[in-house]
Amino acid sequence: MHKRPLGRTGLTVSPLILGGNVFGWTADEPTSFKVLDAFADAGFNAIDTADAYSTWHTGNTGGESETIIGKWMKARKNRDKIVIITKVGSEMGPGRKGLKPAYIEDAVDHSLRRLQVDTIDLYLSHWPDPDTPYEETLGAYQRLLAKGKIKSVGASNLDAAQLKASLDIAHKHKLPRYDVLQPEYNLYDRSSFEGPLQALCIAEDIGVITYFALAKGFLSGKYRSEADLKQSARGEGIGKYLNARGHRILKALDDVAKHRDAKPAEVALAWLMAQPGVTAPIASATSIDQMQSLAKAAHLKLGKDDLTALTAAGD
Numbered sequence: 001m002h003k004r005p006l007g008r009t010g011l012t013v014s015p016l017i018l019g020g021n022v023f024g025w026t027a028d029e030p031t032s033f034k035v036l037d038a039f040a041d042a043g044f045n046a047i048d049t050a051d052a053y054s055t056w057h058t059g060n061t062g063g064e065s066e067t068i069i070g071k072w073m074k075a076r077k078n079r080d081k082i083v084i085i086t087k088v089g090s091e092m093g094p095g096r097k098g099l100k101p102a103y104i105e106d107a108v109d110h111s112l113r114r115l116q117v118d119t120i121d122l123y124l125s126h127w128p129d130p131d132t133p134y135e136e137t138l139g140a141y142q143r144l145l146a147k148g149k150i151k152s153v154g155a156s157n158l159d160a161a162q163l164k165a166s167l168d169i170a171h172k173h174k175l176p177r178y179d180v181l182q183p184e185y186n187l188y189d190r191s192s193f194e195g196p197l198q199a200l201c202i203a204e205d206i207g208v209i210t211y212f213a214l215a216k217g218f219l220s221g222k223y224r225s226e227a228d229l230k231q232s233a234r235g236e237g238i239g240k241y242l243n244a245r246g247h248r249i250l251k252a253l254d255d256v257a258k259h260r261d262a263k264p265a266e267v268a269l270a271w272l273m274a275q276p277g278v279t280a281p282i283a284s285a286t287s288i289d290q291m292q293s294l295a296k297a298a299h300l301k302l303g304k305d306d307l308t309a310l311t312a313a314g315d
Contacts, residue, residue, distance in 0.1 A: 001014050001015070001042075001043035001044065001298065002015065003015075003045070004279050004280060005207075005279075006083075006122070006152075006179075006180060006207035006209075006279055006280075007154075007179045007180050007205055007206045007207030007208075007279070008179045008205055008206075008207075009122060009151070009152035009154075009179045009180060009207060010151075010152070011046075011083055011121055011122065011151070011152065013045060013046040013083055013209075013279065013280055014043065014044040014045050014046055014280065014298065015273050015280050015298045016044065016269060016273070016280055016281060016282075016283060016294055016297060016298045017044075017046040017047065017048050017085070017209055017280045017281070017282045017283075018035075018036075018039045018044060018046070018047045018048065018282070018283070018284065018285070018291075018294075019048055019049075019211070019282045019283055019284030020047050020048060020049030020050075020053060020065040020066075020068075020069055020284070021049070021050070021053045021054060021065065021284055022054075022065075022284045022285070022286050023049070023053070023054075023064065023065040023068040023069065024053070024054055024057070024060060024064025024065050024067070024068055025053070025054035025056075025057045025060070025064070025065075026286050027286040029068050029071070031286065031287070032068045032072070033068075033072055033075075034287075034288055035285050035286065035287065035288065035290075035291050036069070036072045036076075037076075038285075038288045038291040038292065038295075039285075039291055039294075040076070040078065040081070040082075042291065042292070042294075042295035042298075043295075044294075044295070044298070045081060045082060045083050046082070046083040046085060046280070047069060047082060047083070047084060047085065048085040048086075048182075048209065048211075048282045049065045049066055049069060049084075049085065049086045049087075050065070050066075050086055050087035050088075050090060050124075050126055051063055051066060051086060051087065051088055051090070051092060051107060051110065051111050051114075052087075052090035052091065052092055052126070053065035053066070055090075055091070055092065061092075061093070062092045062093070063092075063110065063111075063114050066086060066111055066114035066115050067114045067115075069084070069115060070114050070115040070116035070117070071116070073115070073116065073117070074116050079117060083121045083122070084115060084117060084120055084121045084122070085120075085121065085122040085124065085209070086111050086115070086120055086122075086123065086124070087123070087124040087125070087126035087156060087182075088103075088104055088107045088108065088111070088123065088124070088125065088126060089125050089126035089127050089129060090126045090127060092107070098129045098131065098132060099125050099129035099132045099136075099137040099140075100129075100131075100132050100136065100137075101136050101137070101139060101140035101143075104137065104140040104141070104144070105140055105143065105144065108120070108123065108144055108149050108150065109149075112149060118148070118149075119148055119149055119150060119151055120149065120150045120151070121150075121151050121152065122150075122151065122152050122153070122154055122180060123141065123144070123150040123152070123153050123154075124153070124154045124155055124156050124180065124182055125137060125153075125154075125155040125156065125178070126156050126157070127156065127157050128155075128157060128158060128162055133169075134165065134166045134169040134170070135169050135173050135175065138153075138166070138169065138170055138173070138175035138176055138177070139173075139175060141153045141175075141176050142175055142176050145176055152179055152180070153176055153177075153178060153179065153180075154178050154179055154180030154181060154182065154206075154207070155178040155180075155181060155182070156181070156182035156183070156211070157182070157183065157184070158178075158181065158183075158197075159192070159197060160195075160196035160197040160199075160200050163178065163181060163197065163200055163201075163206075164200060166178055167204060178206070179206060179207060180206060180207040180208070180209060180279075181197075181201055181206050181207070181208050181209075182208075182209050182210070182211055182282075183197065183208065183210060183211070184210070184211055184212045185208075185210040185211075185212075185213070185272070185275075185278070185281075186210070186212055186213050186214060186215045186219060186268065186272065186281075187215070187219055187249055187253075187268050187271055187272070187310060187313075187314055188215045188218065188219065188241055188245070188246060188249055188314060189212065189215060190314060193208075193210070198276065198277045201277045202276060202277040207279045208277050208278050208279050209279055209280050209281070209282055210272060210278060210280075210281045210282060211282050213268070213269055213272055213281035213282055213283045214265055214268055214269070214283060215238075215241055215268075216237050216238050217235075217238060218238045218241040218246065219249070219250075219253065219264060219265060219268035220263070220264060220265040220268075221250055221253060221254065221257075221263070221264035221265070223235065223238050223241070223242070224242075224247075224250065225242070226239070226242065245314065248313045248314070249310075249313045249314050250264065251313070252309050252310050252312075252313035253267050253268060253310065255309065256302065256306045256309065256310060259306070260300065260302070260306070262296065262297075262300055263293055263296075265283075265293060265297070266293055266294075266296050266297035266300050267297075267300070267302070267306075267310070269281055269283060269294070269297035269298075269300075270297055270300040270301070270302050271302060271306075271307060271310050271311075273297075273298070274302060274307055283297075
């Protein structure tokens with residue numbers, strides 16, 4: 001499978017990254033192993049997770065996803081073939097959150113142990129931390145890079161002004177910069193990335209890996225009415241998409257999917273892969289069938305007319 005360079009990190013990733021948020025949540029360990037095996041067999045190489053996945057699930061405390069991924073890599077002896085992306089900063093318990101240097105330098109060791117690795121390929125600041133100056137956070141990453149605990153750094157959920165400020169600080173103080181951005185971006189949710197943030201990422205050669213690539217599952221076409229929202233644990237967050245614009249986007253996806261003999265989700269992901277500045281979208285799977293569909297998306301080439309129709313449906 002063709003790999004894409006991830007900004008200036010020196011890493012190359014498949015055109016679609018597997019989301020690890022479901023491991024230990026809607027996919028138990030045996031199911032996660034099956035999905036991960038199908039992922040590797042299809043030629044993909046990058047997995048995105050976070051230390052906080054999945055604290056929101058009853059009985060979990062965080063670290064469940066990293067633990068499953070670590071066990072899988074050890075069992076399959078394939079660490080050298082996998083690009084591991086994880087994050088720090090989301091709440092892991094009382095007093096355990098944010099981007100203070102002492103917390104980052106402690107949290108990374110926990111992630112390394114759970115993942116059973118010596119180094120993390122890409123370490124991301126999960127959320128902005130208004131209480132911690134960029135120079136302190138980037139200074140902590142500089143020390144982790146020097147120790148070999150991480151290979152590169154990035155950030156999730158920054159807007160254009162925040163990303164620019166972090167880049168300016170990195171340049172001024174000769175600190176490592178955020179070389180990768182992970183924004184929310186999909187065919188429906190476009191306003192937070194398109195425009196100044198997208199232009200900045202392109203100008204600065206920043207890799208972009210997008211989350212909620214299928215709008216929490218809405219763009220799969222599985223949810224078309226209020227009644228459909230009861231189909232899964234994720235249904236609760238999808239109601240906001242059930243409006244005129246959402247249905248217009250679903251129709252455009254249906255039309256292109258029929259023309260291309262593909263599924264709506266595959267078309268939605270292929271649209272993302274074709275957007276300027278996007279390195280790879282992140283999508284999760286809880287079954288082998290879903291994983292096989294993701295594999296098809298990575299090979300689906302949309303025509304100019306397809307891309308235009310899809311974009312216009314969400315304008």
